[in-house]
Amino acid sequence: MGEFELIRQYFAAAACARVGGDVVLGIGDDCALLALPAGEQLAVSSDTLTAGIHFPDPCDPYLLGQRALAVSTSDLAGMGATPIGFTLALTLPEADPGWLAEFARGLDAMAAGCAMRLIGGDTTRGPLSMTLTVFGRLPAGQGLLRSGAQPGDLLCVGGALGDAAGALPLVLGEREQGTAEAAALLRRYWLPQPQLALGQALRGKASAALDISDGLLADCGHMATASGVLLRIEQQKLPLSDALVRFAGRDQALQYGLTGGDDYVLAFTLPTEALQALQAEGWLLHVIGDVAVGAGVQLLNADGQAITLASQGYNHFSG
């Protein structure tokens, strides 16, 4: 199977590659063409996933397809953008029809759930790796930046933390699967759900936001730096799932929730009135702390005393 036959059969023919919505021209020409409604801005983000670093190799290609698109689309959620489409630059060691069919089926499943369309890409031979670039749109000036947090705002997250990090020993085969807890954590690793609707609901309400990919403390550090404020996190307010606490024990679960990566849950700051407005709309949000004058991130115990931590999250080039 040649490069063009591969593109045609597995990607151009996929359900998610159909044109429509804001996609005027899809796969097959030199460029895709997107039509933006008047008054909207384009949101763009790229993520690379490399075998052995961002996912185990070998792994289930169906799950990999879903996870790759979910991880990339989560950046649109963190910006408050409405999804349009994505490109896929895929590097493969070989053209394995069974692998390609399952990978494309996984992409299709996640694309359907996120209203995303595959609009183009590139296909090359080499060690397994993929770069997805996602495109979204939002009303001009309403993007959720990391830089707007104000002293006095509340710090919130959109869901339970640490499950995907808790699943890593299972993903890597270091712990037995088979329990209900293990299955729940594995779902959170392989099938993160980008919080797109929440991101869009935060437009015009949140003062700052991002999606947590490197761990709560590390990502809050980015928001604190961009905003020039101190973010205070009350440790006992961290939302941890029952599955994670049962699987890992409370202390380890807390560590995963603070520093584990791959959650793809939104963290954001907002004034109290905005929290009440969102709760009135039915959003279940977790207030985990607040914004103060100062710099960096402070973790507080139940008595309000500052705690120091050795590790703050994942960084590819540190140490």
Ligand code: ADP
């Ligand atoms: P070019 O020579 O212009 O770079 P290619 O021959 O690489 O074009 O690709 C042909 C068409 O197929 C282009 O529209 C490109 O966007 C698309 N394409 C290539 N690889 C992929 C892929 N993995 N997934 C989706 N579309 C792809």
Ligand code: MG
């Ligand atoms: Mg090309």
